Amino acid sequence: MRFLYLLTTIDRRIIYGLVFLATTLPFLFKKSPSVQITPEVEKVYRFIDKLPPGSRIVLSADYGPSSMPEIQPMLYGICKHAFSRGHKVYLLTHWNYQGLIAGQDGIMSAVRDFNEEIKKGKHPERTDTLLEGTDYVSWGFRPGGMAVMLLLNSDIRMAFSRDVRGQLLDSLPAMQGFRNLRDLGTVENPRGILIGLEAGFTGDVWVIYGQAQGRYPMALGSTAVVTPSYYTYLEAGQIIGILGGLKGAAEYEQLAGFKGQASIGMLSQSIVHILVVVLIFLGNLGFFLARRK
Amino acid sequence: MNIWELIGIWFAALLTFAVFSFLYRDNPVYKWAEHLFVGVSAALGVYAALEQSIVPSVREALAFPGVFKFITWIAVFLGALILFKLEALATYLPNLTFLSRYPIAFVTGMGVGLTLVNVVNGYLFPQTQATFLPLFNIQGADWLTLLNNWIIVLGVVFALMYFFFSAQYKGKLGAVLQVGITFLMVAFGAMFGYTVMARLSLLIGRIYFLLHDWLHII
């Protein structure tokens, strides 16, 4: 009984050490376990997969360095999938400038890896490598939140007249025939999709101000903190799917057929979750033993 | 990898451990790293505002033809009025600080007007409509769907009642409010579970950086 009681009064630094070990040691096994695919992630994957080639995937990178471990793998996975299906990718940021750099880094690494795969012949339908301005465009960063979203519904060039390199959007092949977000079509007749990669509550703003007026297909990829609040939009049909946290990113990677950073991290995630639940059990054990006295 | 990337990764690893040292206790190394971070990120924010927002706005103001150029220049002028809130200017020109209220009022008015329409159109209507679900087996739905519909309708109604009726938990109303609390507790538990997942994912990201990018173990 004394041993049981000692288990319930562990010093916080020992707990920190246990959490650190539970996170670090699984990496050394270099295993990427399979994850169970949830319907909300599969819907996003199937939607992008079924879009006609040349469709438009607009990514709103509304996150920062503190959310990169969860969201960056989503962005990478979506870009790789989109490029493999011949879709065009457009990046914008309006929440925080850090999303612009993180988003650009993610797209550039997907472009680099995809171009390597083209050179190795893994995509026989493509002979030329991906080009900025033709296959992907980065619109840049504009503060203004809902104002930017509403402007994009009427005319993209009113919010972003040039891309992040300073080139006029009208001069870019990828922007021909793309006037506003309504050109993404509707859920019944899609010609693209907007995916908000969210760390805060900008996802709510996108749905309420952007999608509600524009009626274009939309999905959300978010940190696990804000994911629960997006299920209301999923059930109401305002978004077609959610990629929630590192698990959502790992599911997307599994569907897309590669093991990236998210899949590698899932073993650590499992072990440390089990540790936290066991710690909660030990804490309650102490609580019940103390009440017995 | 070039020498600057290598130096950068080692500096990043040093800063990572400086922050982790806070777990033992607050110390000068952590405070130094924290202040360096705040200074650098503030300056990065200045460039983000300048190069990504202010300069493109001024460039567009110059590019628009005729009356639209004039209209855009008014916006740039209004935006510049906010700068009278800067501490440096407010110290030397305190009598002109009131000018910064006009652009703030404009932005506030925009936000308020857009909120009034879009919250109703984009949230209240669709979400309320989505709550009107069939509760009886009219369309041949299976028992699980019906049960879920009952739980959704009752959950939304009782959770709303809990927040709107700030009454004591007595009698019939008290019983209803208790049901509302039950739904809320399930929701908060799920949110807590997801929050734990998110925070642990951030730690996993840092450990991945240390093991993969810094030490090349994985």
Added chain:
Amino acid sequence: MFRAPVWLVFIVGLFMASAFFIPVDPFPMMQTWALKWDVIISAFALAVGIDSLVMHHIRRVQRRQNVLYSGTLLVGFWVTIAWGAFAWWRYGGPFATRSTFLWLFRYIVVPMDATMFSLLAFFIASAAYRAFRARNFSSSLLLLSAGIVMLGRVPFGDWAAAPIFVAFALLLAFYFLRVFRQYEGWGRSTRMVVGILFLAVGIILLWPIGMGGQLFPAFRFVVHSVPHLASWIMEVPQMAARRGIDLGISLGSLAFALRVLVGIERGYMR
């Protein structure tokens, strides 16, 4: 003193609200240009917050308070400003893909910001151990929901869930049967019944043989069910409660917006 700005809020707010209902020229164009103004003005607003931070630390250095820390902040700030100016001249923009300025973001801002937030992982584990108690029915429900979601959403979590649920069931059975202390004012017979129920759950979960000779059938049922139960919790009861909360918040934000529109709320002026 506030009259003109309050009138401006009213006029602009009323215009933006009514323009939605008037899809006749020139209202859509005016609405688009108003949104454009909003974007331009918001860009200047970003500068104001940064200024107060820098001025605060300049004053601390002038007063010789924490010179090392405030000095580090100012040095970091001005070195970044100088580096950004150089990158703008050399590469056409500080955030251009080839720009060396991004070194500061990748190797100072990203590791610091990410690591600071990752400290929360340790704190949340420690807090869960110390404070997360099944004191009453509500908190027990919260604990159960959190446990199912945490274990059901990760690989191997379902396999860990079954023994953990057995342990909790037996612990609660022990508590209700042996402790006999007050639990939300429940009578002794109620506590006995609940204790026996939890004991039955624990025994059934550990029962080794089922129909057709299947080993540990209830245990395996829990393993199979936990991920589905986690999904169901997220999609049904959690979603319903969340919708109720958010409907209340949206009604509150509408009321607040109306108050700001007619000038009752003026906090934004300060």
